[in-house]
Amino acid sequence: MFPVYEEKKENLHFRSKTSRHASPHLHNSIEFIYITEGTLELGMGQELYHMDKGDFAVIFPDVIHHYQVFSPGINRAWYLWAGMTLTGQFADTIQKSCPDNPVITSKNLHPDIRNAVKCLYDNKKRKDKNPVVEQAYVQILLARSIPCYRLAEKSSVESSDIIYQTVSYIAKHFKEPVSLESMAKDLGISKFTLSRVFSGTFHRNFNQYLNEQRLNYVCVHLECTDKSITDICLDAGFDSQRTFNRVFRERYRMTPREYRSLYKEKYILQTQEMEEL
Structure with missing residues (x-):
């Protein structure tokens, strides 16, 4: 059975929602997750990464991932998906690679990331949303998060999986x-x-x-x-x-x-x- 491929039609998609189990999937956008309440287990490759309130994660396009929720009570997060045209100078890096560990803990999170996520959430609620503002904040998220990661080629995440082999091969060639x-x-x-x-x-x-x-x-x-x-x-x-x-x-x-x-x-x-x- 193949993972679900989700094609995001909007250039920027933002949801504040209760975190739930989600089966393996991948999509054509870069995804940002910011935990607002409770916890989340983020699965990528063979690993499961724990996230607490205030933690932040970035999942690059075409990387298979899934969510698990084990904590009782309220578990919520902000989920943001951004199209590749919003990534600017970071596009080549994002197409070819991915973080070996996608999570940045709250204590290591740059305040610009929290501010950019909050501003994107506020902009989402405006009737006169400004795409230039959206692009600027998405690139702030990338500028502050990417230096925190050790990046690897997508093929190294789970090289035995044919889906990973496919997306990493196209990204490289x-x-x-x-x-x-x-x-x-x-x-x-x-x-x-x-x-x-x-x-x-x-x-x-x-x-x-x-x-x-x-x-x-x-x-x-x-x-x-x-x-x-x-x-x-x-x-x-x-x-x-x-x-x-x-x-x-x-x-x-x-x-x-x-x-x-x-x-x-x-x-x-x-x-x-x-x-x-």
Whole structure:
């Protein structure tokens, strides 16, 4: 039985909820957990990490994890999922690696992390939510948490598991020419087995999953750099500008140039609105 793959549609999703058991799953967003009451056991790989009130954890995209709750009484946490386009300069690190221990205890937690989580929670309740503010606070969370971790390649979390092998292989090789056949050969499994992994877990075929990882890379660089669109698409692993434009338009219903222009217009407008407050 494959773990559940959860595709987060929103770029930022925030929930304050009672902590419950959750079976193994993975998703396409980075997840932050802040314990507000009670405890939580966070499972990742072969380990179970205990979390108390005030503890904080980061789970990188495409890493299988689960929750367990053993403490009686009230157990609650803030759960925040952020899309890759919000991660900015941290995107490459997040795609390729993950913390060997995702938990930062309350006594070691930088106050900027608590403040950023609280501000994101407050911003969530506003009718006029500002995406620029959201992106800024997400990057504060990453800037203050990532230096606390010892990072490893995703494949090292549980290298015997075919799901981990799949996501870590794509994370490491998506910029290169790669096919279902070559990937299956490198992993030592049949291409039919690998194809079932993509359809059974990710509910998409190999090419769709590969292109999504490449597009995540592209969007971050369209938003955060002035590199040419041609250089970005080639750096991301697309074999031609024509293929890239087709795949990009299918997903975003606009051209890469229109996407970049739209983002910059929104950024300027929202920055002006912030300055007027």
